[in-house]
Amino acid sequence: MASCDTTPGMRTLDDALQTIIGQILPLTESELLDIAAADGRVLSADVLSTMSVPPADNSAMDGYAVRIEDLTEYDRLEVTQRVMAGDPMGQPLEPGTCARIMTGAMIPPGADTVIMQEDAEVSNDGTIRVRAAIKPGSNIRKAGEEIEPGQQVLQAGRRLRAADLGLLASIGVGSVNVVRRIRVALMATGNELVRPGVPLQPGQIYESNSFVLASLLRRMGCEVIDFGIINDDIDALRQAFLNADTQADLVISSGGVSVGEADLSRQILAELGSVELWKLAIKPGKPFAFGRLPTSFYAGLPGNPVSAMVTFHQLVVPMLRRLAGEEVKPLLKLDAMVDEKIRKRPGRMDFQRAIVWKDDEGVFRARALPRQGSSLLTTMSQSDAYIVLAADSPGVDAGEYVKVVLFDGLLT
Numbered sequence: 001m002a003s004c005d006t007t008p009g010m011r012t013l014d015d016a017l018q019t020i021i022g023q024i025l026p027l028t029e030s031e032l033l034d035i036a037a038a039d040g041r042v043l044s045a046d047v048l049s050t051m052s053v054p055p056a057d058n059s060a061m062d063g064y065a066v067r068i069e070d071l072t073e074y075d076r077l078e079v080t081q082r083v084m085a086g087d088p089m090g091q092p093l094e095p096g097t098c099a100r101i102m103t104g105a106m107i108p109p110g111a112d113t114v115i116m117q118e119d120a121e122v123s124n125d126g127t128i129r130v131r132a133a134i135k136p137g138s139n140i141r142k143a144g145e146e147i148e149p150g151q152q153v154l155q156a157g158r159r160l161r162a163a164d165l166g167l168l169a170s171i172g173v174g175s176v177n178v179v180r181r182i183r184v185a186l187m188a189t190g191n192e193l194v195r196p197g198v199p200l201q202p203g204q205i206y207e208s209n210s211f212v213l214a215s216l217l218r219r220m221g222c223e224v225i226d227f228g229i230i231n232d233d234i235d236a237l238r239q240a241f242l243n244a245d246t247q248a249d250l251v252i253s254s255g256g257v258s259v260g261e262a263d264l265s266r267q268i269l270a271e272l273g274s275v276e277l278w279k280l281a282i283k284p285g286k287p288f289a290f291g292r293l294p295t296s297f298y299a300g301l302p303g304n305p306v307s308a309m310v311t312f313h314q315l316v317v318p319m320l321r322r323l324a325g326e327e328v329k330p331l332l333k334l335d336a337m338v339d340e341k342i343r344k345r346p347g348r349m350d351f352q353r354a355i356v357w358k359d360d361e362g363v364f365r366a367r368a369l370p371r372q373g374s375s376l377l378t379t380m381s382q383s384d385a386y387i388v389l390a391a392d393s394p395g396v397d398a399g400e401y402v403k404v405v406l407f408d409g410l411l412t
């Protein structure tokens, strides 16, 4: 029978997130940036359009601008003008005439419908005959049909995506106010750690967490202040925490948050500020700590590389979103069928690394990697999703459905 994880004092992930969201207030400082430079940044103010989009009625097709009633009154229409996209307004349409028009060109006064050229038969005498039944108003994009003056196009708290930058450009906005970059101090703790590039001595390992975390932080638009490796020495750690606190909005360390004799991070956090959370019912990531330093927040990630990533995704990303004034929404979870059984000990919510694909019948399938140790960084590199198993779940059998969170959906 599966035994339970009975670690005392473990908080659920939801409970922890509530504490974090409740304690953190969004930053209030902002900066004005060109829209190209604002990619991935968070708007600090609503953006309202001062103009109509499109600015004028224009053609959605290459063809002929006509007056719809002329189609019943005249067998052929004379092409009397030609309007291209970018041209000034054409001449008013006289009865029995039409305008050659290109996609994006302004509709001349009097015209109310565009015939696509495939529906027009062109004669050498400069007239056309319309071959198809046409609905009045066809192929015209009306001024303001997408955006009207005064309309809010983007809301404060929006993390700008590619389409948003285009949208801003389309209403003539060249620069926007965004929340200033969140400054994050990053440190890796542990006497065993060395940076790649030097040979390992017995007992040492290469430090990898800060490379992973710095990459994730930059993807979130943060300014990373890298404090490198700090030894398990109480004075060195205290000094690093104090320095980091003066420079950053959020201090993140990895390692040293568990219960071992060199696990000093929490001790220093308690001494300099307050421990608001410690020990979560998640696997991996149990020893995660959250608290306050004199002027910044602190997140203590477990040293195991997978634990550090899982806690970053589940807890640090919401912290960063909250600091930036974004709405913190639950992650989108998909249902996928497992093709092999998964066993788990009840007690902690489990984040198993998995491969996800769609089978020939269109069903999402997931398979947990065979090894799930929290020290195995290869499992993060070789997978594309987390299978999320509830704390009380004993696991699932082959053919049952599980919840999966795709790494792509994590936006980091």
Ligand SMILES: Nc1nc2c(c(=O)[nH]1)N[C@H]1C(S)=C(S)[C@@H](COP(=O)(O)OP(=O)(O)OC[C@H]3O[C@@H](n4cnc5c(N)ncnc54)[C@H](O)[C@@H]3O)O[C@H]1N2
Pocket: 188, 189, 190, 192, 193, 205, 206, 207, 208, 209, 210, 254, 255, 256, 257, 258, 259, 260, 263, 284, 285, 286, 287, 301, 302, 303, 304, 305, 307, 374, 375
């Ligand atoms: N008696 C107990 N021991 C442990 C418990 C427990 O509940 N009781 N929890 C285990 C769990 S779960 C985790 S997770 C780890 C986390 O411990 P720490 O956060 O204190 O991390 P360390 O002990 O410093 O390191 C753990 C592991 O990760 C390696 N590491 C650390 N930093 C890095 C880095 N920057 N890059 C690469 N690898 C790193 C480190 O060498 C250790 O092997 O505690 C368990 N123990």
Ligand code: MOO
Pocket: 282, 283, 284, 285, 286, 287, 302, 304, 307, 374, 375
């Ligand atoms: O929580 Mo630890 O992160 O299980 O390995």
